[in-house]
Amino acid sequence: MAKTIIFLGAPGAGKGTQAQRLSEEKGFIQVSTGDILRANVKNKTELGKKAKEYMEAGQLVPDELIISMIENELRKLEGKDIILDGFPRTVKQAEALEDLLKKLGRSLDYVILFDVSDEEVIKRITGRRIDPKTGKVYHVIYNPPPADVEVIQREDDKKEVVKKRLEVYHSQTAPLIDYYEKKGILVRIDASTDPNKVYEELIKVIG
Ligand code: ADP
Numbered sequence: 001m002a003k004t005i006i007f008l009g010a011p012g013a014g015k016g017t018q019a020q021r022l023s024e025e026k027g028f029i030q031v032s033t034g035d036i037l038r039a040n041v042k043n044k045t046e047l048g049k050k051a052k053e054y055m056e057a058g059q060l061v062p063d064e065l066i067i068s069m070i071e072n073e074l075r076k077l078e079g080k081d082i083i084l085d086g087f088p089r090t091v092k093q094a095e096a097l098e099d100l101l102k103k104l105g106r107s108l109d110y111v112i113l114f115d116v117s118d119e120e121v122i123k124r125i126t127g128r129r130i131d132p133k134t135g136k137v138y139h140v141i142y143n144p145p146p147a148d149v150e151v152i153q154r155e156d157d158k159k160e161v162v163k164k165r166l167e168v169y170h171s172q173t174a175p176l177i178d179y180y181e182k183k184g185i186l187v188r189i190d191a192s193t194d195p196n197k198v199y200e201e202l203i204k205v206i207g
């Protein structure tokens, strides 16, 4: 059966970095709700217009919008191994996901918690830079872009918004740790080390 893995953790914990590598090396499809939303904002779709203000303020986009968006995505990915990167982010989303997976005949294999301090997360997010052409993620200190690549900073990676995003993570998303722990499918990995070590840990878990 096709695998479904959830990457859970604070913004900036390194979920996208690891999901990109896992998709390159192991053929998983990365389903990043943040990336899908940003593409919708860029293309000025109805969903993008509704989501924009929440994203700029560092708040969560309403559950109903996210749940129907993810349903559309997952229907396209039948039979594929997927990583849900940045979804679910509320208990309501997690409950909707359970129903959706049942409906699509998919299992939920692992929920990986990227464990890292707020202090480190702030350093990672404020230093994050993106190559808008390829979507590749860099960091001004930890993973500087090559000299010929022109990078940009996400608006919501600026310090004022980052604080709000962390508050939202702790109040609305962190309860999912307990939720999945009780179901016995949560695996914590130490995400505070360098990206290669984090990847090694990840591979140990998912095989
Ligand atoms: P998330 O998807 O969880 O929001 P990212 O994967 O985009 O996080 O990583 C946030 C920032 O931290 C990026 O600039 C990335 O290059 C950097 N980064 C990711 N993993 C690590 C790591 N293990 N050590 C140091 N920096 C990292």
Ligand code: AMP
Pocket: 011, 033, 034, 035, 037, 054, 055, 056, 058, 059, 060, 061, 062, 066, 085, 086, 087, 088, 089, 093, 156, 165
């Ligand atoms: P990310 O790229 O994961 O950091 O997400 C960027 C922004 O998109 C978040 O701050 C939210 O505004 C929005 N977003 C992404 N995923 C979700 C989700 N599962 N639920 C609600 N909002 C989301």
